[in-house]
Amino acid sequence: MSLRNISFTLLVALLAIMASAVFISPNLSLLHQLIELGLATFSSPFIATFIPYSIGGRRHHHHHNKHPSDGKIVNICEDFPPDFPPPDTNTTSTICVDRNGCCNFTTVQSAVDSVMNFSxxxxxxxxxxxxxxxxxxxxxxxxxxxxxxxxxxxTAIVWNDTAKSSNGTFYSGSVQVFSNNFIAKNISFMNVAPIPSPGDIGAQAVAIRISGDQAFFLGCGFFGAQDTLHDDRGRHYFKDCYIQGSIDFIFGNARSLYENCQLISMANPVAPGAKGINGAVTAHGRISKDENTGFAFVNCSLGGTGRIWLGRAWRPYSSVIFSYTSMTDIVVPEGWNDFNDPTRDQTIFYGEYNCLGAGANMTMRAPYVQKLNDTQASPFLNVSFIDGDQWLQSFIN
Structure with missing residues (x-):
């Protein structure tokens, strides 16, 4: 795992510990809370990136802080361009969010609420x-x-609901998107609820639920443990994203293409020679053969910790394909799980195509897993899988 990956894991653990302190000590700055918790000495470069933007709190009217090096008063908004946000055009409007009050809004939700309905x-x-x-x-x-x-x-949006606290996994998302034509770029979605052990009741904790059609995520991060990314329904494209979790950390019944994404398992490390399995990347929920849904992964990388399945058959017609994906040895030899229901072996569609790495050895794969040939793999290799030629091009431009 790279230093950046380790840093994100530390941040998730850090924020999980901090979550209760935010409410116990609402008048303390984040930095003061870190000092109180004895955690302010973390030297991770990633945490160092986040912390400076989190210690100021909201300052709606007082935009001056002492410069840390010389004690001089500086304007904390001085880095903003003079003409930002840019003026509206016929096709776009721009509003901005800044926790220190340097923008139109100090919270993301207030900015969303300001958008005209059905715009x-x-x-x-x-x-x-x-x-x-x-x-x-x-x-x-x-x-x-x-x-x-x-x-x-x-930049990250963070919350800590669980299935128990929100009356169901589907409602636990830190961010929940029900609208069509949603785009996210260069931002992270995080759920910092305590990391559960396999089998824990009510501990599922979603970072984002995406339930609208035609969504595009570029350069985004998704952080959690069990059920991190609820890829619920609709057609979605994830490109150059970082997705972290432990159990079923990409789940739902959408039709989605994941391209050039990093998939990182944070399941507990397993002792050499141990046979237990404590994680899974996907849990696709296709219910019937008439649905046109599935997850396709192309040119991705899969690594991290634990001993994991590529997917579990959450529903009888679960459909997942990995192509040109590098997999480390955390993937178990059988690769996949039928949710302990052999009747699903005849209906699920699990395929692999030209993958590489120690975890991609298909010699001992479960009997229902398909080693796809060129013709079989072709429909799952590009944006045509999600009808991207009909809607995605305008998003990318």
Missing amino acids: QKRTIIWINSGIYYEKVTVLKYKQNITFQGQGYTS
Whole structure:
């Protein structure tokens, strides 16, 4: 695992510990809370990236801080361009969010709420660097919205609901998107609820639920443990993203293409020679043969810790394909699991095509797993799988 990956794991653990302190000590700055918890000495470069944007709190009217080196008073908003946000055009409007009050809004939710219902224009919500500790919902009629962060190591929306605290896994998402034509770029979505052990009741904790059609995620991060990314329904494209979790950390019944993404298991390390399995990448929920859904992974990498399955058959017609994907030896030789229901072996569609790495050896794969040939793999290798030629091009431009 790279230093950046380790840093993100430390941050998730750090925020999980901090979550209760945020509410216990609402008048303390994040830095003071870190000192109280004895955690302010973390030297991780990634945590160092996040912390400076989190210690100021909200300052709606007082935008001056002492410079840390010389004690001089400086304007904390001085880095903003004079003409930002840019003026509206016929096709886009831009509003911005900054925790220190340097923008139109101090919270992401207030910016979302300001967008006109059923707007035909795209609204770009430019979100400044920092940790936004709030639960965000984009309702169905708030369409054509873009979340534009400053880098997935710099901007994050964070909450800590669980299935137990929110009356169901489906409602636990730190961010929940029900609208169509949603875009997110260069931002992270995090759920910092305590990391569960396999079998824990009510501990599922979703970072984002995406339930609208035609969504595009570029350069985004998704952080959690069990059920990190609820890829619920609709057609979605994930490109150059970082997705971390432990158990079923990509789940749902959407039709989605994941391209050039890093998939990182944070399941507990397993002793050499141990046979236990404590994680799974996917749990696709296709219910019937008449549904046109599935997860396709192309040119991705899979690594991290634990001993994991590529997928579990959450529903009888579960459909997942890995192509040109590098897999480390954390993948168990059988590769997949039928949810302990052999009747699903005849209906699930699990395929692999030209994958590589120690975890991609198909010699001992479960008998229902298909080693795809060129013709069989072709429909799952590009954006045509999600009808991207009909809607995605305008998003990328």
